[in-house]
Amino acid sequence: MGLATLTLLSRAAEEQPLLCIIDDAHWLDPESAQVLGFVARRLYADRVGVIAGVGEPAAQQVFEQLPAITVDGLPDAEAVSFSAR
Numbered sequence: 001m002g003l004a005t006l007t008l009l010s011r012a013a014e015e016q017p018l019l020c021i022i023d024d025a026h027w028l029d030p031e032s033a034q035v036l037g038f039v040a041r042r043l044y045a046d047r048v049g050v051i052a053g054v055g056e057p058a059a060q061q062v063f064e065q066l067p068a069i070t071v072d073g074l075p076d077a078e079a080v081s082f083s084a085r
Contacts (some may be wrong), residue, residue, distance in 0.1 A: 001031075002038030008045045009039060017047040025052035025063070037062030 012018050022028070022036065040050045040083075054063060073079070 004034045005035050006039045006042055009048045013047040017049070018021075019020065019049045019051065022050070022052040026054045026056055033062045037066070040066050 009018060009020065025033065025036065028036065034050065036050070040052070043050065052063060
């Protein structure tokens with residue numbers, strides 16, 4: 001399934017770049033997460049990007065070896081200031 005998904009995305013990106021965005025990836029079933037991890041680790045030469053939002057970094061171990069950016073919440077004072085606007 002992973003190879004089929006990789007082939008599908010690679011072919012779709014032949015004409016123009018493709019970006020796959022997966023919100024709440026920590027809620028994926030284990031099989032879907034495995035396929036997504038497989039694909040994301042093999043996209044070096046393709047014009048395909050993957051962004052997966054994971055609520056808890058350790059929630060899906062298949063994403064552990066992928067590049068990650070941790071986005072924390074706003075400090076309380078800034079959150080109050082922002083919501084008052």
